[in-house]
Amino acid sequence: MKFWLGFIVVVYLIAALAVRSSRPRSLFRSVTTFTSFMTIAFGLLGVDEVVKAVNLNVILFLIGMFSLVSLAMFRYRDLVIRGS
Numbered sequence: 001m002k003f004w005l006g007f008i009v010v011v012y013l014i015a016a017l018a019v020r021s022s023r024p025r026s027l028f029r030s031v032t033t034f035t036s037f038m039t040i041a042f043g044l045l046g047v048d049e050v051v052k053a054v055n056l057n058v059i060l061f062l063i064g065m066f067s068l069v070s071l072a073m074f075r076y077r078d079l080v081i082r083g084s
Contacts, residue, residue, distance in 0.1 A: 002042075002043070002044055005042040005043075005044060006039075006042075006044050009035055009038050009039055009042065009044065012035065012038070013031065013032075013035045016031040016034075016035075017031060
């Protein structure tokens with residue numbers, strides 16, 4: 001049963017992100033927050049396991065990835081505005 005619930009969560013996440021790519025105004029955070037909520041609500045991951053799953057390595061990885069993406073988006077926007 002947990003396998004299928006996890007499968008549903010992953011399918012929802014992929015579908016929501018695919019829809020988001022065609023609608024850039026929709027919030028990425030709302031999709032990921034709802035997916036996280038479904039994971040905990042379905043019992044796929046307990047609240048005590050969440051604390052263990054999100055450790056310092058994960059937090060530093062996410063900070064690094066968000067920093068790189070924001071720099072890349074800033075550079076892309078700068079190139080589009082300048083037209084070069």
